[in-house]
Structure formats: C-alpha cells, structure tokens
Amino acid sequence: MLKIDFNCDLGESFGSWKCGMDEAVIPFISSANVACGFHASDPLVMEKTVELAKTHGVSVGAHPGYPDLVGFGRRKMDVAPAELKAMVIYQIGALSAFCTAQGIKLAHVKPHGAMYNTAGKDPKLAAAIAEGIFEVDPGLILLGLSGSELIGAAKQTGLRYAREVFADRAYEEDGSLVARSKQGAMITDEEEAIGRVIGMVRDGKVSAVTGREIEVQADSVCLHGDGPKAVAFAEKIREALEGEGIAIVPMPEVIADR
Numbered sequence: 001m002l003k004i005d006f007n008c009d010l011g012e013s014f015g016s017w018k019c020g021m022d023e024a025v026i027p028f029i030s031s032a033n034v035a036c037g038f039h040a041s042d043p044l045v046m047e048k049t050v051e052l053a054k055t056h057g058v059s060v061g062a063h064p065g066y067p068d069l070v071g072f073g074r075r076k077m078d079v080a081p082a083e084l085k086a087m088v089i090y091q092i093g094a095l096s097a098f099c100t101a102q103g104i105k106l107a108h109v110k111p112h113g114a115m116y117n118t119a120g121k122d123p124k125l126a127a128a129i130a131e132g133i134f135e136v137d138p139g140l141i142l143l144g145l146s147g148s149e150l151i152g153a154a155k156q157t158g159l160r161y162a163r164e165v166f167a168d169r170a171y172e173e174d175g176s177l178v179a180r181s182k183q184g185a186m187i188t189d190e191e192e193a194i195g196r197v198i199g200m201v202r203d204g205k206v207s208a209v210t211g212r213e214i215e216v217q218a219d220s221v222c223l224h225g226d227g228p229k230a231v232a233f234a235e236k237i238r239e240a241l242e243g244e245g246i247a248i249v250p251m252p253e254v255i256a257d258r
Contacts, residue, residue: 004201005162005220005251006238007031007143008230009063009112011049012040012072021231026052028234030250031059031220033110033143036091039065039073050098059250060099061143064091065112073113074180081128084115088132096136107252108141108162109133111150120148120176130157141251146216147175160258162219162251165200167193167237169224173208175216184209193233194240197221201246219254 010026011034012019019040026032032053035041041049053060064087065073079087092109099106111119111129119125126149133140134157144150146163154161168187170178178185187193200206201218208214221241223233241248 001247003247003249003254005031005254006248007220008223009033011035011045013045024231025234026056028238030248033061033063035063036095038067039112046098050102054102054104059107061108062092062095063112064088066115076114081124085128085132088129092136108143110143120145123149126150126153130154130159134159162255163217164220165216165218167197167223170209178209
C-alpha cells in the first residue's frame with residue numbers, strides 16, 4: 001500500500017497573539033512542525049503544542065526559522081553558514097527539551113519560511129542545516145522540498161530525509177515554490193488542492209504556475225495551518241488520500257527503509 005505523511009506547521013502563536021487553528025487541524029495530520037521561538041511561538045506555546053501532538057499520536061518535528069518575529073521568518077537574512085548552523089542547533093535543542101519532558105522523541109526537522117526557501121537553492125546553507133541536525137542527533141529526519149539542495153545536503157551528510165510537496169502552494173518550473181509576493185502563489189480552491197495532492201503522491205507530477213507539468217517526489221504533504229481554509233483542506237485532503245487507498249502515517253514510517 002502506498003504511504004504518505006501529512007504534515008502541518010503548528011505552534012505559531014505568540015503570547016496573546018493567536019495564529020492558526022491547531023486544535024482543529026491536528027486530528028487530520030500525522031506530523032507536526034512546531035515553531036521554536038525564533039520566527040513564532042514561545043515556551044508555553046511550544047509546551048502546549050507538543051502535548052497536543054502527543055495526545056493525538058502525531059509525530060513531532062522542530063520548525064526552526066530566522067530570528068524574525070515581526071516578519072514571521074519570511075524575510076531573507078544575510079546569514080553565514082556557521083551562524084545558520086548554530087541557529088538550527090539552538091532551536092532543535094529547545095523543542096527537544098519539551099519532547100523529553102513529555103516523554104516522546106523528536107522525529108524530524110523542517111526549516112521555516114525564508115530559511116527553507118534560501119537553503120533549498122544554496123548548497124552551503126543547506127549543508128549547514130544538515131550538519132547541525134546530524135550533530136545534534138543523526139537519527140533525525142530532515143524534511144525538505146522535493147528536488148531541493150536540502151535533500152542533497154541530507155544525502156551528503158548521511159542524514160535521513162523526507163521529500164516534501166505542498167498542498168496549498170504553487171510551483172515554479174524549476175520545482176521551487178512561487179514566492180508569496182506573486183499572484184497565484186497560494187492554492188485556495190479545495191478541489192484544485194486535492195487534485196494536485198493526489199497527482200503528486202500517486203503520479204509524481206504537478207503543474208507549474210506556467211502550466212508545464214513537472215516531476216516531484218513525495219514522502220510528505222504539507223498543509224499550512226495558518227490559512228483560512230486550513231481545517232477544510234486538512235479534512236478533505238485526508239479523505240481524498242484515503243479514498244485513493246493511500247495510507248496516512250507518520251514520517252518515520254514512510255521512510256523506514258531509508
């Protein structure tokens with residue numbers, strides 16, 4: 001049976017500021033990428049999100065970002081590889097402590113926002129992230145965009161990896177995500193999102209924003225938890241995947257033989 005992980009970015013509230021619909025989304029996913037305090041979240045939110053994931057049997061990953069609360073980690077920063085590596089180690093350590101306190105094991109690491117997109121195209125930054133993860137725990141999984149430098153860096157480092165595709169983002173012809181500043185970057189139609197997900201998981205193909213069909217490899221499907229249709233998307237995408245005979249399981253199970 002074909003297996004896929006279904007992940008979502010969670011724990012991105014901060015103090016009295018509420019972001020996302022974590023409690024409503026989490027029953028439909030199998031892995032949670034939990035913000036670590038740099039681009040979003042705070043210690044109490046991190047603790048509650050890890051507890052929420054444990055309650056629902058959802059695998060937990062660290063979601064490190066640039067230190068940019070105001071820009072939600074989506075603004076590019078000029079960061080040297082050594083500094084980026086230290087940022088990643090620091091944030092993994094913070095979330096790992098909450099997992100230990102809850103009696104569960106941190107499973108994966110997925111960079112956030114500008115860090116994810118920049119490292120996806122810059123081999124030196126990708127290597128810094130992979131090395132930081134490996135030095136903390138070589139058993140962790142690096143979750144990165146299918147076909148990106150992050151996947152290449154994981155292979156080079158000897159780190160396990162999972163290839164990610166997006167339910168609610170448009171693609172450029174080179175396989176990268178369309179910048180959020182561009183029109184059409186977000187997929188807002190539920191049926192369109194479902195069709196794209198099934199095509200990526202089952203057939204390994206998706207239409208780029210230009211209309212050209214490109215190849216992707218999917219171990220995990222990402223849905224953004226802060227979107228206005230996040231809950232409806234989560235429920236319907238899960239239903240559609242299972243209707244196609246595709247099992248939704250936590251990330252470690254999808255790549256168990258890797």
